[in-house]
Amino acid sequence: MDTVIDIAGLVKRFGHTTALDGLDLQVERGEVHGFLGPNGAGKSTTIRVLLGLLRADGGIVTMFGQDPWHDAAELHRRLAYVPGDVNLWPNLSGGEVIDLLGRLRGGLDEKRRARLVERFELDPTKKARTYSKGNRQKVALVAALASDVELLILDEPTSGLDPLMEAVFTDCVDEFKDGGRSVLLSSHILAEVERLCDRVSIIRAGRTVETGTLADLRHLTRTSVSAELSQAPSGLDGLAGVHDLAVEGVRATFEVDTVHLGEALQALGRFGVRTLTSQPPTLEELFLRHYGEEVAS
Amino acid sequence: MTGALTVLRFHLRRDRLMLLWWIAGNVLLYWSQAVSTDGLYPTQADLDKAAAGMADNAAFIAMAGPARALDTLGGQVAWQASAFGAIVAALMSMFLVGRHTRAEEETGRDELVRAAAIGRHAPLAATALLVVIADVLMGTLIALSLISYGLPAGGSLALGLAAGLTGLVFGGVALVAAQLVESTRAAYGITGAVLGVAYALRAVGDVGNGALSWLSPIGWGQYLRPYAEEQWWPLVLPVVAAVLLGSGAVALFDRRDIGSGVWPARPGPARGSLGSASALAWRLQRGSVVGWSVGLLLGGIAYGSIGDDVADLIGDSQFSKDVFTAAGGSIVDSFYATAAVMLALIGGGFAIASVQRLRGEEAAGFAEPLLATALPRWRWAAAHLVVTVVGTLVVVLAAGLGMGLGFAMVTGDGSAVLRLTGATLPYAVPVLVLAAVAWLAYGIRSRWAAIGWLGLGFCFVVMMFGEVLQLPGWLMDVSPLRHLAQTPAEDFRPWPLAVLVVVAVAAAAAGMVALRRRDVVSA
Ligand SMILES: Nc1ncnc2c1ncn2[C@@H]1O[C@H](COP(=O)(O)OP(=O)(O)OP(=O)(O)O)[C@@H](O)[C@H]1O
Ligand SMILES: [Mg+2]
Numbered sequence: 001m002d003t004v005i006d007i008a009g010l011v012k013r014f015g016h017t018t019a020l021d022g023l024d025l026q027v028e029r030g031e032v033h034g035f036l037g038p039n040g041a042g043k044s045t046t047i048r049v050l051l052g053l054l055r056a057d058g059g060i061v062t063m064f065g066q067d068p069w070h071d072a073a074e075l076h077r078r079l080a081y082v083p084g085d086v087n088l089w090p091n092l093s094g095g096e097v098i099d100l101l102g103r104l105r106g107g108l109d110e111k112r113r114a115r116l117v118e119r120f121e122l123d124p125t126k127k128a129r130t131y132s133k134g135n136r137q138k139v140a141l142v143a144a145l146a147s148d149v150e151l152l153i154l155d156e157p158t159s160g161l162d163p164l165m166e167a168v169f170t171d172c173v174d175e176f177k178d179g180g181r182s183v184l185l186s187s188h189i190l191a192e193v194e195r196l197c198d199r200v201s202i203i204r205a206g207r208t209v210e211t212g213t214l215a216d217l218r219h220l221t222r223t224s225v226s227a228e229l230s231q232a233p234s235g236l237d238g239l240a241g242v243h244d245l246a247v248e249g250v251r252a253t254f255e256v257d258t259v260h261l262g263e264a265l266q267a268l269g270r271f272g273v274r275t276l277t278s279q280p281p282t283l284e285e286l287f288l289r290h291y292g293e294e295v296a297s
Numbered sequence: 298m299t300g301a302l303t304v305l306r307f308h309l310r311r312d313r314l315m316l317l318w319w320i321a322g323n324v325l326l327y328w329s330q331a332v333s334t335d336g337l338y339p340t341q342a343d344l345d346k347a348a349a350g351m352a353d354n355a356a357f358i359a360m361a362g363p364a365r366a367l368d369t370l371g372g373q374v375a376w377q378a379s380a381f382g383a384i385v386a387a388l389m390s391m392f393l394v395g396r397h398t399r400a401e402e403e404t405g406r407d408e409l410v411r412a413a414a415i416g417r418h419a420p421l422a423a424t425a426l427l428v429v430i431a432d433v434l435m436g437t438l439i440a441l442s443l444i445s446y447g448l449p450a451g452g453s454l455a456l457g458l459a460a461g462l463t464g465l466v467f468g469g470v471a472l473v474a475a476q477l478v479e480s481t482r483a484a485y486g487i488t489g490a491v492l493g494v495a496y497a498l499r500a501v502g503d504v505g506n507g508a509l510s511w512l513s514p515i516g517w518g519q520y521l522r523p524y525a526e527e528q529w530w531p532l533v534l535p536v537v538a539a540v541l542l543g544s545g546a547v548a549l550f551d552r553r554d555i556g557s558g559v560w561p562a563r564p565g566p567a568r569g570s571l572g573s574a575s576a577l578a579w580r581l582q583r584g585s586v587v588g589w590s591v592g593l594l595l596g597g598i599a600y601g602s603i604g605d606d607v608a609d610l611i612g613d614s615q616f617s618k619d620v621f622t623a624a625g626g627s628i629v630d631s632f633y634a635t636a637a638v639m640l641a642l643i644g645g646g647f648a649i650a651s652v653q654r655l656r657g658e659e660a661a662g663f664a665e666p667l668l669a670t671a672l673p674r675w676r677w678a679a680a681h682l683v684v685t686v687v688g689t690l691v692v693v694l695a696a697g698l699g700m701g702l703g704f705a706m707v708t709g710d711g712s713a714v715l716r717l718t719g720a721t722l723p724y725a726v727p728v729l730v731l732a733a734v735a736w737l738a739y740g741i742r743s744r745w746a747a748i749g750w751l752g753l754g755f756c757f758v759v760m761m762f763g764e765v766l767q768l769p770g771w772l773m774d775v776s777p778l779r780h781l782a783q784t785p786a787e788d789f790r791p792w793p794l795a796v797l798v799v800v801a802v803a804a805a806a807a808g809m810v811a812l813r814r815r816d817v818v819s820a
Contacts, residue, residue, distance in 0.1 A: 053665065054816045086666070087662035091565075095566060095569055104671060178615055
């Protein structure tokens, strides 16, 4: 497979704080890669290193096989970026900013620009000073999506968008991806991640703690099981991967590591299952588990 | 109004240093006029002679104000300081108002304050009170400092009142402007324009029959006739004007929404023509280039219009001869050499501010989306650097041109235009050395760009007080301005200029190398 972004052991320090502490990240061609982690985990810092704005203190970073620090301008022809905090020159109009950024990137697709302005319901004649946060974000989104690039780097691009515009954004990313192009998407909006991302990387405190498809990640977590049996069970607590077991007469509830789910069900079968409910972890649980402390164990 | 006093206390806490600088600076302006007049004309005979030379110099009157009692120390101080002192007071009020009204709304901090349990008018009232306090304090201290120097109390009081009340009127103008438009810059633009018109009205009025001066707040202050048989009734005019402007601002405030102006912001073009880093850099800095150029053109005309009356002006004292003929050559040429250096240094304000602009762009996060395009970092920085260099040349050229034009108008000597312009332009190079040093500092670390102001301040001190303070020669030689031929008093020498060019280029190149190696961070 074709790796667009390849980061191994990235270290970035600001004075005494270590923002990135050996981070790994691979984004393959044609995928939308979710980039997740709690506040201050180092997502924006990683992105700024990828853009050649920050200089890495250690590790290997390549984008399209090139060094993002040395070949920044050349690489930037092939990517577009939407920052999390969009700051625009207060006395330029949105239209002027879109055209400026597009031209500096090497030209934008006129038809697409017009269509995006319409779809995002953006008034391009307003001065940037008078835009709301969401509208500033739309300016950056239109400028990015209207250019002909192979990679989108998006840092919380929808944090200010209303649900309607969020849906437009989702469609746009889908269309972009259909062309076999790649997206690195940092986001705190889990529904958006679930809807868009092929794979995700979760980072914490400057390190990658998990990478994979959402299905893979689900597999790594626990499923909660609640069963009513024909006879009172015994020996369930000895099973591998079972946690928080509670037995009340013929009722058993527990959580089980998803890899061990099969064995647990087999064990239950011996006591005659009358009813069974099992719940895969919600996305929130999944992330809370990875964001929280306990994952370290 | 609930909470106005709390907000006011907060303003005073935030502004105490800034207020100190403005007030001390303006008091010093008046006081130093007294000291330097005393030094230039130590005897009554000197004063009489100077008065005779100045009293019918129309250019001088247009610059400073009506010539009254010029054969007294007080009259001289009032003449030299009243117009400029009033302008300083007006600018202080303008910045105080802009900072606490429109700028707070633009950043959204105003909303935080308004969400607290305070009255709707409290922020406005607190700002108005702050301006009153600052202007009263400034006027009082000006009066006290002049009285303590030994000038008559009545005239000193009139002069202090003139400054403070003019400041108050323009505080009112700024308060109205802040209600009209949505951006702080635009509010400053309106207030600055009113100030410019007020200055021009009294210039024309003072040269003519004085009628137009009654339309100008600066003129009202001068009609108090400090040290020349004071008349007090014109005090009513600025007080009434300030009250009217203040209530007008409140009325306008009640008719608008927080965050927007009475005049809605005009829409911009839907399509942009900006397509390069250079076009953007020029767009961002052109207002500043034009503003500084016009300002220095006027400043140049002011100096130039002194013409060749310089000898009379300077008087016979040894001190003044030392100051103005240090460069050798004729006294007129020496005077203009000093004036050229002075104007070029003022133009240095543009150069340093222009380097700072790059830092501002980076800190505000404007650089980030730009640098994520195919625009190389060096080209982004170079675009601004080119504007700094060309802008500095234009600004200094404007100063020289103004000086030549002013001189030619007064003396009828048309060749002076080229001669004085040519004599001033070389001083752009040492100014660019200062800019290059600021640029180098910026390249190493963005916050360090402010070092440029220190450099500029140092050069001012060396030029004005270097000899008086008896600074060691090597220290004074750090100032790049010390190494040029003092044109027009001395013949132009290409070598020192070439060396300074090399220094500037080297510093700029080093700055560029450093900038390309460091992180780009937004604040
Ligand atoms: N210029 C800087 N100087 C010092 N520390 C910094 C700087 N930029 C980032 N940091 C620190 O680096 C760490 C990572 O910050 P970063 O902005 O990358 O987090 P993030 O994952 O994007 O968080 P969020 O979800 O809140 O956007 C934080 O601890 C932050 O304080
Ligand atoms: Mg971030």
